[in-house]
Amino acid sequence: MFEHVIIGQYLPGRSILHRMDARAKLASVFFLIAAIFLTNSWTGYAVLGGAAAVIYLSSGVPFRYIRKGMAPIFLLVLFTFFIHALFTREGDVLLSLGAFQFYEDGVIQGLFIALRLLLLVFLTSLLTLTTSPIELTDAMEQFLSPLNRFRFPAHDVAMMMSIAIRFIPTLMQETEKIIKAQTARGADFSKGSLKDRAQAFVALLVPLFVRSFKRAEDLAYAMEARGYNSGAERTKLRQLIWKTRDTAACVLIVVLVAALFLLRE
Amino acid sequence: MKVLLKNIEHTYMKKTPFEKKALANVNVNFEKGSFTAIIGHTGSGKSTLVQHINGLLKPHSGQVTVGGHTIDAKSKRKQIKALREHTGMVFQYPEHQLFEETVEKDLLFGPRNAGKEEARTKKRLPELLELVGLDKSFLERSPFELSGGQMRRVAIAGVLAVEPKVLILDEPTAGLDPQGQEEILSLFKTWQQQYQTTTIMITHQMEEAARLADRIIVMSEGQIIMEGPPSVIYEKQAELQTLHLDVPEQVKVLKQIEQEMGVTFSSYHLKPEEAAVELEKRLQQKKGDTDV
Numbered sequence: 001m002f003e004h005v006i007i008g009q010y011l012p013g014r015s016i017l018h019r020m021d022a023r024a025k026l027a028s029v030f031f032l033i034a035a036i037f038l039t040n041s042w043t044g045y046a047v048l049g050g051a052a053a054v055i056y057l058s059s060g061v062p063f064r065y066i067r068k069g070m071a072p073i074f075l076l077v078l079f080t081f082f083i084h085a086l087f088t089r090e091g092d093v094l095l096s097l098g099a100f101q102f103y104e105d106g107v108i109q110g111l112f113i114a115l116r117l118l119l120l121v122f123l124t125s126l127l128t129l130t131t132s133p134i135e136l137t138d139a140m141e142q143f144l145s146p147l148n149r150f151r152f153p154a155h156d157v158a159m160m161m162s163i164a165i166r167f168i169p170t171l172m173q174e175t176e177k178i179i180k181a182q183t184a185r186g187a188d189f190s191k192g193s194l195k196d197r198a199q200a201f202v203a204l205l206v207p208l209f210v211r212s213f214k215r216a217e218d219l220a221y222a223m224e225a226r227g228y229n230s231g232a233e234r235t236k237l238r239q240l241i242w243k244t245r246d247t248a249a250c251v252l253i254v255v256l257v258a259a260l261f262l263l264r265e
Numbered sequence: 266m267k268v269l270l271k272n273i274e275h276t277y278m279k280k281t282p283f284e285k286k287a288l289a290n291v292n293v294n295f296e297k298g299s300f301t302a303i304i305g306h307t308g309s310g311k312s313t314l315v316q317h318i319n320g321l322l323k324p325h326s327g328q329v330t331v332g333g334h335t336i337d338a339k340s341k342r343k344q345i346k347a348l349r350e351h352t353g354m355v356f357q358y359p360e361h362q363l364f365e366e367t368v369e370k371d372l373l374f375g376p377r378n379a380g381k382e383e384a385r386t387k388k389r390l391p392e393l394l395e396l397v398g399l400d401k402s403f404l405e406r407s408p409f410e411l412s413g414g415q416m417r418r419v420a421i422a423g424v425l426a427v428e429p430k431v432l433i434l435d436e437p438t439a440g441l442d443p444q445g446q447e448e449i450l451s452l453f454k455t456w457q458q459q460y461q462t463t464t465i466m467i468t469h470q471m472e473e474a475a476r477l478a479d480r481i482i483v484m485s486e487g488q489i490i491m492e493g494p495p496s497v498i499y500e501k502q503a504e505l506q507t508l509h510l511d512v513p514e515q516v517k518v519l520k521q522i523e524q525e526m527g528v529t530f531s532s533y534h535l536k537p538e539e540a541a542v543e544l545e546k547r548l549q550q551k552k553g554d555t556d557v
Contacts, residue, residue, distance in 0.1 A: 011282070012282065174361075177356065177361070178361060178362060180316070180321050180356070181354070181356050181359065181361070181362040182362060183321060183349075184319055184321060184349070184352075184353070184354040184356075184424075185362070185374055185375040185378060185423065185424065185427070186349065186350065186374075186375055186377075186378025186379050186427070187374075187378055188346070188378075190342075191342060202364065203362075203364045203374065206364035207361050207362060207363065207364050210409065211361060
C-alpha cells in the first residue's frame with residue numbers, strides 16, 4: 001500500500017553529496033535559493049541550470065525519484081506560467097488566441113518564474129534525498145542555536161522535529177495495519193458511495209488518533225522516567241563532522257552566487 | 266472452504282534499493298475444516314503468505330483459490346472483494362481496530378460491509394459475546410473503556426460476526442497473560458469444530474501450534490521448509506533447532522521418557538495425568554510381555 005513511499009524522501013547512498021556535512025548542504029541550498037530568486041537573465045539561469053545538473057550528477061540519485069518529487073508541483077508551474085504570460089501586458093504581442101493575448105515580456109516573465117520553481121524544488125529534493133532527516137534536524141538545530149540568546153528554544157524545536165520525523169514511519173505502518181484490518185472487515189477505502197467511504201475513513205482515523213495519543217503519552221512518560229530535561233547540556237550519538245571538502249563546496253557555492261549576482265541585468 | 270495457493274511469489278518495494286523477496290514459489294493447500302499452524306521466524310514470510318488468502322496482497326505471480334474464487338496478479342477489485350467476504354482475519358493486537366462508540370456498533374461493522382441482514386446479526390450478538398467470554402451488558406459500552414483483554418475479545422468477536430468460512434489468525438494471543446491466551450485459543454478451536462471453519466494460525470509458540478493444529482507448516486526465508494502433522498514435525502528436532510525453533514517442553518519430556526523406558530505414547534499432547542496413566546499401562550504390558 002505505502003510501499004512506494006520513500007520515508008522522508010531520503011534515499012541511502014554513498015555519493016559525494018551523501019557524505020557531505022548536512023550543515024554544508026543546508027547552507028549551500030540556502031545560498032542557491034537566494035541566487036535563484038536574484039537571477040533575472042538567461043545567462044544566469046543557464047549557469048544555475050548547469051550547477052544544478054552538476055550537483056545532480058554527483059548525487060547518484062536515479063532520475064525517477066526526482067521526477068516523482070517534482071510531479072506534484074508541475075501543475076503549479078504550468079498555472080503560474082500562464083498567469084504571468086496572460087496578465088503581464090508589456091512588450092510586443094507574440095500570439096493572440098481569441099480574447100487571450102500573449103505579450104513578449106509576459107512570456108519571458110512566466111518562463112523565469114517557472115524555471116525558478118523547478119530549480120527550487122529540484123535542489124530541495126536533492127537535499128532531502130541525500131540527507132537523512134536526523135542529520136538535517138541536527139544541522140538546523142546548530143544554525144538556530146545562536147537564537148537561544150533571544151530565548152528561542154532551538155533545542156526543543158529540534159527535538160520536536162526529530163520526534164515528529166521519527167514517528168512518520170511508525171504512523172505509516174500503523175495506518176497500513178489499520179487499513180488492512182478494516183479492509184479485512186469489508187471496509188472499502190477507494191470505491192463505493194461517499195457515505196461508505198466516509199465511514200471507512202472514520203474506521204481508520206479513530207483508531208489512528210487513539211493510538212497516537214496513547215503513544216505520545218507513553219513517550220512522554222518514558223522520557224520523564226529517564227530524566228529528560230529540555231535545558232540540559234546534551235551530547236550527540238552522531239556528530240556532524242565538517243571536512244575540508246565541505247569548506248571547499250561552500251566556497252564554490254558562494255563564488256557561484258557572487259558571480260550570478262554580477263550577471264544580474 | 267478449501268484454500269489453494271499455487272506458485273505464489275511476492276516481492277516488497279519492487280524496483281527500489283529496499284527490494285526484498287518475501288515469498289518465493291510457495292505451494293500449499295488448506296483443506297476444509299482443517300486447523301493449520303504456521304511457524305517461522307520474524308521475516309520468514311508467514312504474514313505475507315496469509316495476507317494473500319483474503320486478498321490484502323495480490324501475488325506477483327501464481328494463483329490463490331478460496332472456494333470458487335481465484336485471484337492472481339491481474340485480478341480486479343470486485344473479484345478480490347468476493348473472495349474477502351468469506352475470509353476473516355484476526356491481526357496481531359486486533360484491539361487497535363476498534364473505532365465505534367459502542368461495542369454493538371463495532372460488532373456490526375463487518376456484517377454490514379458484507380451486506381448481511383442486520384436484524385439477524387443483531388440477534389446473534391449476545392451469543393457471540395458469550396462465546397468470547399463476555400456478557401451482553403457489554404453491547405452498550407464504549408470499546409475504549411474496556412480493559413486490554415476485553416478489547417481483544419470484542420475485536421475477535423467483530424471478525425467472527427461475519428461468520429467467515431476461512432479464518433486467519435496472526436498471532437492472536439500476543440501480549441496476553443497465560444490464562445487469557447488459553448481462553449482465546451480454546452475459543453478458536455471451539456469455533457473451528459462447530460462451524461467447520463478452515464483455520465490458519467500464525468504463531469511463534471510451538472506449544473500453541475502443538476495443541477491446536479492438525480498440521481504444522483514451518484517457513485523460513487519466504488519458503489515452506491517443512492509441512493506435516495505435529496508428531497512428524499517434532500521428529501525433526503535437530504532441523505528445527507537450526508531454524509531457532511524448538512519443540513515444546515512437554516514433547517521433549519515425553520520423548521525422553523520414551524527413550525529411557527523403551528515405551529511409546531499414543532500422542533505427545535497428553536496431559537501429565539494422562540501420560541502417567543498411559544506410562545503405567547505400557548510398563549505393565551511390557552512386564553507382561555517379558556513374563557510370557
